[in-house]
Amino acid sequence: MFSTNFLTNRAVVFTSNGDPMKVVRVVSFPNLPPPRPKSVNIRYILSPINPSDINVIEGVYPAKPEARADLAQVGPGSAEEPCFIAGNEGLAEVQEVGEGVGGLASGDRVVMVKPQSGTWSTGANVGEQDVIKVPKIGRAATISEVQGATMSVNPPTAYNMLNNFVELRPGDWIVQNGANSAVSAQSLWPGFSSLENELKELGATHVLPLELLSDRSARSRIKEVTGGANIRLALNCVSGPTTAAMVGLLGPDAHLVSYGAMSKRPLLLPTSAFIFKGLTAHGFMQNRWYRENDLEKREELMNELAKLMVTRKLREPRHMILDIPRTASDDDATSKVRDIIEKVTSGKGMFGRKVLLRFEN
């Protein structure tokens, strides 16, 4: 329909939920109209391919992008089928601002605060409230593009879980599971000690293998490690029985904050932990936080995170970049994207690396 030579607009789309190997396609689309009032046109620079993005495509995550009526014509389905662009998170640059936009100018770097914005594309028109400006990137003592692209979900999730539930003081201990984060990375890691070193370099004080939790001596081992101090905060992305074992390590009046359930099992906790030990169990989802907090709070959070990045308290994630050359056909691009989705899903050959998508523009 369009000659590839003249097209620089592309997106990873799907028209119905299902196996990404079947439903995901890369399509080219014509230039977007100028942004409407209170909207901005943005160009995506780097967009992570997170496991939850794949879950959205599969339809097993309770979130769905809005259908893009303007793409129905170029989508893989019939013109009547809804067309969705995948991708939740990404770093973008403002290209053009619509009427009445305050606080954003061409050249500003932004990240998404509206979930499922469709970041796996070259660009979009979005509402000014759906993005937050991030501190200038790429100069000395600033954050990298990879940090910018990955800063709107995981770092604020960690930051808020550490700050919003327990008032932590220097010397306090926290415990978390799934600390290596990418699914199954642990079992594929070339040995526990290599993982241990990696996590310690990122800030872990002690790394304990899962087997320890089923050991009856776990509690006394933890007491040794903490010098007798009670653990008051636990972060959970696994659930199932191993999380119950982790909760057994906590002191009185502790808080358990869940942000995932990688085991695909429910949270299973003894009622006595709540009644007699004063446990409180919460959940955390960064998207809910964005919904409940105003622009000022959001920018404040981004600035806090940028500070932590600049001072290297928060490191760039291990990553690889998937480049889609401008000269690649839509079919070739589709193959590349499906291929990487398969790898992210299985974790094979990823070694805990995050994948970021970049369309040559």
Place this chain on the structure above:
Amino acid sequence: MFSTNFLTNRAVVFTSNGDPMKVVRVVSFPNLPPPRPKSVNIRYILSPINPSDINVIEGVYPAKPEARADLAQVGPGSAEEPCFIAGNEGLAEVQEVGEGVGGLASGDRVVMVKPQSGTWSTGANVGEQDVIKVPKIGRAATISEVQGATMSVNPPTAYNMLNNFVELRPGDWIVQNGANSAVSAQSLWPGFSSLENELKELGATHVLPLELLSDRSARSRIKEVTGGANIRLALNCVSGPTTAAMVGLLGPDAHLVSYGAMSKRPLLLPTSAFIFKGLTAHGFMQNRWYRENDLEKREELMNELAKLMVTRKLREPRHMILDIPRTASDDDATSKVRDIIEKVTSGKGMFGRKVLLRFEN
């Protein structure tokens, strides 16, 4: 050892945990010495026999009374064995105050705030901080002795669970399980409609049978009942899968407060309820509340409860009184106590009634 004719001091004691039918005994004991400084001598008027008291005797509840060295001589075991008096809750009258006691005088009615005070007895010397004065009882427009005897555990538990987790406004809905409270009473009730009527008289707006929860239409049925309003507070004393089903009826940002686990199964909840629906799970135990709140707060709470009782918003529980006549031998008294413990444990013939123990004095 003592002639029964002259003894009015008796207690239900045990020297080791185990089957109450075997380890519990009623013993007589000599007069207590005058109360020490900052202590008071109290005479128990009425003391409930709660299921948790039986659990303490069995050793399956994480609480134990202090050994009463002064009773070792009269206890059922050897003089070297520790002797414990059973009973957590009760209404008592101050008989004599020790040196330096302020705020308590002879004739004051008090309830226990120290757990496992050994209320199944005729009287004791206790620290002034271990009791709270309750509003004068027995006059017009005041609370009954049964209400006084049962006001330090269940009513404040309900009051605090309703007030400390969610700010409820008129028109808000709450959901609870085990609403008929005494274990197994439901299955022994002469039919559901009789239970339903009983609970509605106590203040329930709708009474739903457990079977409804496993029904796929449960949520829409609840929406009908609440007129579409979201339920923001759930009280749980059951746990296990039925509590997960109850949690499924809750709206966003709801709070689940557990105060028991009658099913003896863990709390089993989908992690998604925490992450996507903002559920928070807490536990509540009135004894912890007493530990964490000062005398002023405790008295404030008792006054609030007394007000609710006087205005009949809080009713006297259905009950029966077990009188132990002064003329009964210790062996006869032991049989009576064991007999009622068996009934409370099985729920047979109790029809949800609370049992209160009264020693003739």
